[in-house]
Amino acid sequence: MTATSFFSRAHGPRAHAPKRIRGFLSLPGEIRNQIYGYYFEVERHCEFAAKGCQFKPRKQRTVKLWSGLVPPGSCVSPRDTEADAEAPTLIRFSRPLGKYNVVQGLQTNWLGSLCALSLVCKQVYHETTAFLYTRTVFIFAAPKRMTNFFSNMSAIKLESITKLQLHYDTYGHPQRTSDLIWQNKHGESWHRACKAASKKLIGLQELEIWVQVHDSAPTFTLRESWVAPLLQFRRLTRSNESGVDGGDPFQRTGRQPILQVVKVHIRTRWSKSPLAAFRNVRALAKASTDLHLLYGQAISLAITxxxxxxxxxxxxxxxxxxxxxWRHHLQFARTGW
Structure with a gap:
């Protein structure tokens, strides 16, 4: 008679049936990507600037007179309604990233949050991250906000960014020689920010820069000190050469540069109202405006x-x-004297 072991009655681990995924996540990945593409089709602008910072010039205040012959509701211009309808969704971050606390979290309106689809679950969040950062235009107005953004974002998110806009204000000529140190620090901070952007945003496709030149007598050449930070983006347009500082990011990743669209807008103290600046001399005002445009195109070509x-x-x-x-009136470049 063979004695039965106590462990002979033990059963092996049961094979549980895998959970059946239902609903939206049960769809094939290709169909989900098409749905994500339709959801993130509308372009969004994300600004990193202070609360009172305005990128667009303020509208002039005008007084409209109404004679009473036409109903006031019919005086609305169709251009205003079309402009409001075509305006992209705007989000502004005024506080530095990475400094999050419970009080600020309670103030977040989660129900009315844009791109709420990304907040459904972790899987949907990971699947929509590339769509969210690809279809968003990131706008910066200060170098510290750029470096703060780069230090708090992962490499995957930074590589997904395709559109970048910069509002760059030069320091100008200091009145005292003791203030030259602040001019140098201002240029160095923008140089570091643009250098970091050119190394981390390897998926950048469109770059648009608004430069406000505060020099009293600006000179339009590519060898100005404030132009050097912008030329850091040349790193995104070359694939075979190795950079002087750290090498080419495309050689490390094996990707080809895709930065093709570069637009640079130059503004000086004559750009706001050229006719008033040149005492209603239309030919001189037109020459100044055209030379500003040509100089911006020159910087764009240099970046590419x-x-x-x-x-x-x-x-x-x-x-x-x-x-x-008009060379002796404008003094933008060499006049021959």
Missing amino acids: GAKEEEAMAGFNAAWEGKYRE
Whole structure:
């Protein structure tokens, strides 16, 4: 008679049936990606600036007179309604990232949050992260906010960013020589921020920069000190050369540079109202406006990889040819004296 062991009655682990996924997550990944594409089709603008900072010029205050012959409701211009309908959704972050507390969390309106689909669950969040950062335009107005953003975002999110806008204010000429140190620090901070952006935003496709030049007598050349930070983005347009500082990011990742659209807008103290600045001399005001546009195009070409002579060809041709008679009035480049 064989004795039965006490452990012979033990059963092995039961094989549980896998959980059946139902609903939206049961759809194939290709269909979910198409739905995400429709959901994130509308472009959104995300601004990192102070509360009182305004990127667009303020509208002039005007007084409208009403004679009473036309109903007031019919005086609405269709252009205003179309502009409001086409305006993208705007979000502004005025506080530095990474400094989050419970009080600020309680003030968040989760029910009315934009892109609420990303807050459903972890799986949907990971699947929609690339769509969210790809379809959003990130706007910065200060170098510290840029470095703060780069230090708090993961590499996957930064690589998904495709559109970047910068509002760059130069320091200008200090009145005292003792203040030159602040001018140098201002330039160095923008240089560090643009250098970090050119290394981390390897998926950048569109770059738009508004430069406010505060020099009393600006000179339009590519060798100005405030132009050097912008030329850091040349790193995103080359694939075979190795950078001087740390190498080319595309050689490490094996990806090809895709930055093709670069727009630079130059503003000076004459840009706001050229006619008033030049005492209603229309030819001189037109020359100043066109030369500002050509100089912005020259910086754009330099960022995309053009050499100095090639980038400045359009500006130099207009300066030496079409607007030659206004060179001594504008003093933007060499006048021959």
